[in-house]
Amino acid sequence: MAEQASGPIDLGVWGSVVGNLAYSNLAREIWLEAGLDPHVPTFTTILQCCTSMVAAFEAAAMLRARNNGAALAMVGGSESMSRVQIGLGANLSVWLRRLTQAKTAGRRLAALRALRLRDVRLYVPEIKNRATGKSMGEHCEEMAKTWNIGRREQDEFALESHRRAVAAQDRGGAGDLISVDGLGLDQFPSPRHLAREAGIPEAGVRSRARDDYRRKQLAADRRSRRTLGRDRRGRGPVAGQYPRVRLVDSEIAAVDLFREGLLMAPRRGDSSSRYPGTT
Amino acid sequence: MKYEDVALWEIHEAFAAQVLCNIKGLEAPDYVREKSGVAHTFGRFPAERVNPNGGSVALGHPFAATGARILSQAVARARRHGEGKSGGRERLRGRRSGHRRSPGAVMAESGSTDD
Numbered sequence: 001m002a003e004q005a006s007g008p009i010d011l012g013v014w015g016s017v018v019g020n021l022a023y024s025n026l027a028r029e030i031w032l033e034a035g036l037d038p039h040v041p042t043f044t045t046i047l048q049c050c051t052s053m054v055a056a057f058e059a060a061a062m063l064r065a066r067n068n069g070a071a072l073a074m075v076g077g078s079e080s081m082s083r084v085q086i087g088l089g090a091n092l093s094v095w096l097r098r099l100t101q102a103k104t105a106g107r108r109l110a111a112l113r114a115l116r117l118r119d120v121r122l123y124v125p126e127i128k129n130r131a132t133g134k135s136m137g138e139h140c141e142e143m144a145k146t147w148n149i150g151r152r153e154q155d156e157f158a159l160e161s162h163r164r165a166v167a168a169q170d171r172g173g174a175g176d177l178i179s180v181d182g183l184g185l186d187q188f189p190s191p192r193h194l195a196r197e198a199g200i201p202e203a204g205v206r207s208r209a210r211d212d213y214r215r216k217q218l219a220a221d222r223r224s225r226r227t228l229g230r231d232r233r234g235r236g237p238v239a240g241q242y243p244r245v246r247l248v249d250s251e252i253a254a255v256d257l258f259r260e261g262l263l264m265a266p267r268r269g270d271s272s273s274r275y276p277g278t279t
Numbered sequence: 280m281k282y283e284d285v286a287l288w289e290i291h292e293a294f295a296a297q298v299l300c301n302i303k304g305l306e307a308p309d310y311v312r313e314k315s316g317v318a319h320t321f322g323r324f325p326a327e328r329v330n331p332n333g334g335s336v337a338l339g340h341p342f343a344a345t346g347a348r349i350l351s352q353a354v355a356r357a358r359r360h361g362e363g364k365s366g367g368r369e370r371l372r373g374r375r376s377g378h379r380r381s382p383g384a385v386m387a388e389s390g391s392t393d394d
Contacts, residue, residue, distance in 0.1 A: 014343075015343035015344070015346070015347070016343045017342035017343045018342070046343070048342065049291055049293060049340070049342060049345055049346070050346050051342065051343040051345075051346055052343055052344055052345065052346035052347035052348075052350075053346025053347065053349060053350050054346065055346070055347070056346070056347065056350050075347060076344065076347045077341070077342075077343030077344035077345070077346065077347050078341070078343055078344060079341035079342045079343045079344055080341075081341070081342070136293060136294070137294070140293070140294040140296050140297050141296075143296060143297065143300045144296040144299075144300065146300070147299070147300040147303045147304070149296045149299045149300055149303070153295075153299060154294075154295040154296045154299065155295070157295040157298065157299055157336070158295045158336045158337075161292060161295070161330065161333045161334050161335075161336040161337040162333065162336070162337040163333075164330065164331055164332055164333040164334075164337070165332060165333025165334075165337035165338055166333075166337075167332075168331075168332035168333060245354045245357050263293055263294070263297040263300070263301075
């Protein structure tokens with residue numbers, strides 16, 4: 001559809017945070033599965049919550065450099081936290097590989113005997129950050145205490161986020177992005193209920209209400225797939241509609257996650273990249 | 280440049296508390312000086328301009344897709360202004376433009392690089 005609107009796509013950058021054993025380059029797999037031109041370079045990128053925004057920055061830099069004559073890129077990201085793949089522990093993986101590589105019955109028997117019970121472990125990806133050993137919710141809980149952010153303040157912010165999303169939908173400003181209904185502050189679960197239900201600290205925002213919104217969002221996604229590229233009057237994309245904005249600058253900075261946690265963003269970057277003419 | 284020169288702030292809402300902590304940080308002179316190395320001369324932070332169409336708390340947070348959602352939402356809002364029709368069209372107002380043809384700078388931020 002993008003190609004119909006703006007001509008051939010020259011580059012594809014797709015993001016994915018949680019890996020899968022079946023592939024290493026999700027972007028390439030999606031591209032080929034869609035039956036698109038295999039000559040188009042397509043790669044996957046990862047930078048946690050920033051992933052697909054970084055994908056946009058990477059694509060912008062490559063367009064600016066006219067990589068292989070590229071003038072149009074497609075960027076996005078994909079995630080399915082409910083289908084996270086479980087793998088074998090490192091030692092079990094090594095043992096299984098040696099077993100399958102054994103050429104003779106004797107070597108296979110020796111490999112079988114080499115298995116130690118303590119090596120029989122599965123690798124289950126955790127939400128916790130490997131370096132700090134804490135989840136995002138735990139880090140956020142610490143931040144909320146440090147900055148003296150109360151529960152009611154958080155709930156009011158969350159409610160306002162919902163209200164704005166609903167208002168945007170009513171205005172038609174959200175397109176097919178969301179499909180949500182009104183919600184009152186009294187419908188937010190109590191912090192105690194949240195913690196009990198989700199097994200996370202009070203600062204977590206997971207709730208039944210949010211899960212319900214997610215279900216509606218998925219339904220909206222299905223609808224948007226049917227109407228992708230069409231405006232509210234059902235008209236298809238028009239050649240020459242793009243580009244719509246100009247990316248003039250971007251910057252990526254990191255914080256000391258051991259001292260500041262994972263989510264405290266303000267920091268002055270040491271360098272920036274400018275994209276004159278990148279649209 | 281002042282905070283209010285930015286007409287639209289799109290900030291990832293991993294948690295409500297996270298956004299509130301970051302806004303408090305942006306408003307705190309000592310914190311700004313420590314993190315940026317410059318004095319806080321940016322004025323009031325326009326919290327009302329943050330995520331005017333809702334954020335990840337309402338819309339969900341599929342890790343790898345959130346940055347594109349935030350960017351496209353900012354683009355869509357800037358585009359609606361760029362179409363420039365009065366009456367029914369949203370307008371982005373900034374006191375000063377970062378680009379001579381833009382209605383006001385747009386800033387999109389998609390959260391932690393570590394999680």
